[in-house]
Amino acid sequence: MSALKIKKGSSRHSAYDLRDPNGELIERHTLAVLVENEPGVLARVIGLFSGRGYNIESLTVAEVDHSGHLSRITIVTTGTPAVIEQIKAQLGRIVPVHDVHDLTVEGRPVERELALLKVSGTGEKRVEALRLADIFRANVVDSTLGSFVFEITGTSEKIDAFADLMRPLGLEETARTGVAALSRGAD
Amino acid sequence: MTRQMTGAKMVIQALKDQGVDVVFGYPGGAVLPIYDEIFQQNDIRHVLVRHEQGAVHAAEGYARSTGKPGVCLVTSGPGATNAVTGLTDALMDSIPIIVLTGQVPTFMIGNDAFQEADTVGITRPCTKHNWLVRETSKLSETIHQAFHVATQGRPGPVLVDIPKDVQFASASYTPPGKSRTSHYAPRMKGDIDAITKLVEMMEKAERPVFYTGGGVINSGPAASQLLRELVGATGFPITSTLMGLGAYPASGEQWLGMLGMHGLYEANLAMHGCDLMINIGARFDDRITGRLDSFSPGSKKVHIDIDPSSINKVIHVDVPIIGDVGHVLEDILKVWKSRGRKTNSAAVGKWWSKIEEWKKVNCLAFEQKGKTILPQYALSRLEELTKKHDRYICTEVGQHQMWAAQYLGFEDPNRWMTSGGLGTMGYGFPASVGVQMAHPDALVINVAGEASWLMNMQEMGTAVQYRLPVKQFILNNERLGMVRQWQELLHGERYSQSWSEALPDFVKLAEAFGAKGILCKDPADLDDAIMEMINHDGPVIFDCLVEKHENCFPMIPSGEPHNKMLLGSASTKDAIGASGAVMV
Ligand SMILES: Cc1ncc(C[n+]2csc(CCOP(=O)(O)OP(=O)(O)O)c2C)c(N)n1
Ligand SMILES: [Mg+2]
Numbered sequence: 001m002s003a004l005k006i007k008k009g010s011s012r013h014s015a016y017d018l019r020d021p022n023g024e025l026i027e028r029h030t031l032a033v034l035v036e037n038e039p040g041v042l043a044r045v046i047g048l049f050s051g052r053g054y055n056i057e058s059l060t061v062a063e064v065d066h067s068g069h070l071s072r073i074t075i076v077t078t079g080t081p082a083v084i085e086q087i088k089a090q091l092g093r094i095v096p097v098h099d100v101h102d103l104t105v106e107g108r109p110v111e112r113e114l115a116l117l118k119v120s121g122t123g124e125k126r127v128e129a130l131r132l133a134d135i136f137r138a139n140v141v142d143s144t145l146g147s148f149v150f151e152i153t154g155t156s157e158k159i160d161a162f163a164d165l166m167r168p169l170g171l172e173e174t175a176r177t178g179v180a181a182l183s184r185g186a187d
Numbered sequence: 188m189t190r191q192m193t194g195a196k197m198v199i200q201a202l203k204d205q206g207v208d209v210v211f212g213y214p215g216g217a218v219l220p221i222y223d224e225i226f227q228q229n230d231i232r233h234v235l236v237r238h239e240q241g242a243v244h245a246a247e248g249y250a251r252s253t254g255k256p257g258v259c260l261v262t263s264g265p266g267a268t269n270a271v272t273g274l275t276d277a278l279m280d281s282i283p284i285i286v287l288t289g290q291v292p293t294f295m296i297g298n299d300a301f302q303e304a305d306t307v308g309i310t311r312p313c314t315k316h317n318w319l320v321r322e323t324s325k326l327s328e329t330i331h332q333a334f335h336v337a338t339q340g341r342p343g344p345v346l347v348d349i350p351k352d353v354q355f356a357s358a359s360y361t362p363p364g365k366s367r368t369s370h371y372a373p374r375m376k377g378d379i380d381a382i383t384k385l386v387e388m389m390e391k392a393e394r395p396v397f398y399t400g401g402g403v404i405n406s407g408p409a410a411s412q413l414l415r416e417l418v419g420a421t422g423f424p425i426t427s428t429l430m431g432l433g434a435y436p437a438s439g440e441q442w443l444g445m446l447g448m449h450g451l452y453e454a455n456l457a458m459h460g461c462d463l464m465i466n467i468g469a470r471f472d473d474r475i476t477g478r479l480d481s482f483s484p485g486s487k488k489v490h491i492d493i494d495p496s497s498i499n500k501v502i503h504v505d506v507p508i509i510g511d512v513g514h515v516l517e518d519i520l521k522v523w524k525s526r527g528r529k530t531n532s533a534a535v536g537k538w539w540s541k542i543e544e545w546k547k548v549n550c551l552a553f554e555q556k557g558k559t560i561l562p563q564y565a566l567s568r569l570e571e572l573t574k575k576h577d578r579y580i581c582t583e584v585g586q587h588q589m590w591a592a593q594y595l596g597f598e599d600p601n602r603w604m605t606s607g608g609l610g611t612m613g614y615g616f617p618a619s620v621g622v623q624m625a626h627p628d629a630l631v632i633n634v635a636g637e638a639s640w641l642m643n644m645q646e647m648g649t650a651v652q653y654r655l656p657v658k659q660f661i662l663n664n665e666r667l668g669m670v671r672q673w674q675e676l677l678h679g680e681r682y683s684q685s686w687s688e689a690l691p692d693f694v695k696l697a698e699a700f701g702a703k704g705i706l707c708k709d710p711a712d713l714d715d716a717i718m719e720m721i722n723h724d725g726p727v728i729f730d731c732l733v734e735k736h737e738n739c740f741p742m743i744p745s746g747e748p749h750n751k752m753l754l755g756s757a758s759t760k761d762a763i764g765a766s767g768a769v770m771v
Contacts, residue, residue, distance in 0.1 A: 036370075039319065040307060040308075040311065040319075043308070043311060044311060047311055047312055051312055082499060082503075085499060086496065086499075086500060089495045089496035089498070089500075090496050092495060092496070093494065093495075093496050094316075095315065095316040095336055095369070095371050096316075098370060
């Protein structure tokens with residue numbers, strides 16, 4: 001994400017605020033979208049992003065309220081402030097969407113991702129991998145004589161950093177869940 | 188008391204309970220149970236179109252001319268895919284329609300069954316919402332929700348896909364009042380602080396202009412009434428998009444005419460030079476704004492729209508007001524009156540003198556001389572000879588559409604049906620069928636180009652079968668005129684594929700369908716021929732041969748600002764730069 005010029009808090013605006021439409025700053029926002037859990041709802045959200053040319057950096061979805069038939073889609077997206085406002089308004093138009101929260105605007109959200117990384121190697125490299133995993137508080141969830149599977153949770157940046165370190169040590173495969181996020185404090 | 192019935196019966200019951208009196212459709216295997224129910228009742232009329240695209244445009248025409256939602260019924264697979272253009276058209280122009288499609292039985296979905304198509308998948312991006320109903324017990328409620336979603340907030344098309352086994356199975360029927368109310372409830376009232384801000388701006392404005400759009404029509408007749416009151420009371424000039432024509436009467440004193448790419452000189456210059464732009468139910472479409480970075484550079488902009496995603500989408504506005512146009516106009520009037528009905532009348536008077544100067548350019552002037560009918564002349568005569576009638580106008584897409592918008596006057600809302608956002612050739616004829624179904628005694632005219640008209644000409648069969656006296660007024664230039672005009676201005680007069688070759692003899696074509704055909708090519712005969720068309724009790728194809736290479740002016744070349752308008756042929760040389768040429 002280092003390539004992105006993220007200006008923190010610069011879009012603490014609603015559609016009612018005035019803003020310079022020519023501001024070209026690209027921001028990264030985490031959106032929580034509460035949707036009716038009906039067939040096709042994810043396709044609607046994804047179709048909106050592809051059809052209108054918006055970016056998706058990460059997307060996770062799962063039912064969060066079984067009796068209320070509600071699912072929560074967490075989307076990490078990037079764009080100019082005007083584009084981010086459009087994305088939120090367009091999401092709000094989708095009929096089964098109940099609520100769109102811009103967690104980035106509401107305050108620095110708690111963001112976590114889980115990843116599984118398979119690292120294979122022997123000797124020095126294997127020891128080093130295990131040592132680094134300890135520093136990153138990654139757990140070993142599977143091991144053979146020639147490989148480990150590490151489980152790590154944290155921000156996307158932490159997982160990126162861990163994966164970068166594992167690469168020369170024999171990283172073979174990575175599976176990531178995408179970001180889950182909540183706002184801080186009481187609602 | 189709950190009533191048990193089959194899914195097919197439920198469809199009819201739900202339509203009746205929603206007040207539907209006519210359905211435009213075409214049968215097929217996957218909707219046979221519903222057609223069987225249609226056969227056994229008399230409350231709902233079914234109009235058998237000749238192509239499913241025609242059914243959807245007819246439903247659009249019905250909806251636009253009545254303010255009620257239009258309804259279509261088509262079969263699975265090809266029936267559904269043929270409806271896609273109409274759905275997209277209705278989405279772009281915010282027209283409430285409900286399309287019911289048959290689907291292969293639930294246990295065959297996904298197996299590439301005969302006439303299976305992923306209808307909800309295909310139509311997801313071209314509907315406001317759609318549903319695949321997998322259980323009969325959910326069917327009636329889903330149909331009621333479909334009507335709710337199509338008509339509430341910004342209207343639009345919806346689709347309900349009904350597998351054949353769901354039509355056969357029985358369950359209990361849920362009437363509209365007992366249906367689960369959808370959480371979908373768009374905001375109607377505008378923010379009163381924003382409205383007060385607008386009123387303050389109106390009180391001070393020196394060069395104000397109302398810029399209105401289809402949202403005023405969609406909001407209902409009361410909104411047009413309130414708009415007239417507000418415009419009259421403030422004395423501000425008013426212009427409208429193609430979609431908004433009729434909300435304010437063309438004969439009204441403050442009317443500047445349509446704005447945009449082929450809008451009037453005075454309307455576009457007022458937009459360019461204003462200091463307060465009040466957008467009511469329009470969406471800053473690219474046909475309106477022209478070049479964005481020089482769009483109305485000196486104005487504060489206010490935008491009233493029911494759809495929050497329209498705000499700041501293309502043009503950054505100073506005061507957004509989210510709400511229904513009718514509700515917001517009512518509040519504007521209240522606040523403005525309560526603050527003493529103030530305007531800066533001295534400055535506004537000066538603004539009007541400026542506008543009067545622009546009007547003197549007389550940008551729509553033309554000279555009918557010689558033996559060939561000019562399209563502008565044909566429409567001026569049509570206007571003169573039909574304006575006193577209870578009249579509805581549809582159009583196809585092309586030069587004739589823009590001339591119709593320029594030379595015909597609309598006094599009331601819901602009288603003008605045209606494909607604005609999508610620009611769908613083939614829209615007008617089936618739309619006129621839908622309008623005439625809703626208004627059997629009215630004079631319904633489709634102003635057409637010969638090329639567009641051929642795209643859905645099969646609906647002649649429908650018009651004749653149902654004795655719909657629709658008048659097809661074809662401005663026949665034997666060209667894909669609008670394409671040819673762009674090729675003349677942009678592509679060095681290389682007229683690639685823009686000739687209408689091998690045209691039918693339209694009079695014989697009409698007769699072959701059992702209708703009346705009229706050919707007119709001499710300006711001297713035009714009035715009599717138009718009167719003959721009006722007085723004929725039945726469908727008419729009027730083949731009006733017009734000047735072949737006439738261009739439609741004024742024109743703002745794409746990529747240019749409002750004040751770079753072309754007024755006539757003399758000003759067109761090298762008018763469009765390379766950057767404009769890439770735009771559509
Ligand atoms: C379905 C469809 N295909 C293509 C076009 C592109 N197009 C716009 S206007 C036009 C020519 C229309 O010719 P005609 O109906 O004769 O009207 P005229 O411009 O000559 O008045 C074409 C091909 C379109 N708008 N719709
Ligand atoms: Mg033509």
